[in-house]
Amino acid sequence: MKDTERTPVGTALSALILDLFSLNNRLLAAGDRLVAKLGLTSARWQVLGTIAAAARPQPVAWLARDMGANRQNVQRIVNDLEMEGLVAFEPNPHHRRAQLVVLTSKGKQTFEAAMRLQAPWINELSEGLRVKDIETTRSVLSALRGKLQGPGDAEE
Template identity: 35%
Template sequence: MSEQDRLDEEDAYDYQDHAHRERDRPDGPGDRRRRPTSAQELLSGTARSVFRLNGQFLAVSEELARPSGLAADWWQVLGAVLHEPLPVAGIARSTGLIPRDVRRIAELLVEKSLAAYEPDPAHSRAELLRPTGEGLTAIRRTGPGHAELAARLTAELGEEGLAETVRLLERLSTALDAIGPRP
């Protein structure tokens, strides 16, 4: 084995060990891990946690959506229009998806008769997406799994803990909207 191969292998082990420590580290009062000391470290830690949380939500969403015949991203787009029809741009803003992906998913939902377009009275060239009866039925089929996960999460965090988590995530999202994407 060459010296470079050996170093690459050591780096891979170091990375895996670091990832393992990050994943399994405790967060309790006896936690002795080094605390972030700068705003940049705090931002990085927040981003890692949110990226991991996003992956966890995508995985659980796929499982919850499966009985309804939906994919997680279909469920996400349909969920955005449950209370009122929205244009693609509005769905993108409310879900964090990019408009091109929303358009692709919306077209699939329309093709599968889970959603339909209707004219947007505010904009003559825009259309609003709304769920069809079949789409609403599919969403309702996610209900039992969704309720069971909500109950388990509430048991783990407590009702106030879960509510506080929602408030903090919304606060973070609002702050990011306020400061914009400038580097």
């Protein structure tokens, strides 16, 4: 077999990845529509969610790592969120230059409002799907993510 020929599983995975690209674009567009009235985009919502989900305040680099995103892109979004009064920076006792990012009360309220919009939307979107199928899909995606992680990336 030539190196340029895909195996059957490689062909199936390639088709899945193309579907994931399309799904990601549709999810981002749907998310943008869902939270537009809150002054958010999907990207801003995702950053707020990552901050909210963190066990403790983190610097931008750690947020980006947790999101699997580019640090510079996350920094730009965090700066925008700070200008909107949704996040604030706090001193980091472990690193003078890498400030910690925290939600402000306005940020918490905005994130909670987004999640109130998300609940009925996700419930409707999930109609007709089976929990077992979703769990299997998550398992496959987790395995792929693990294979794509670089040596410096943290385990999830």
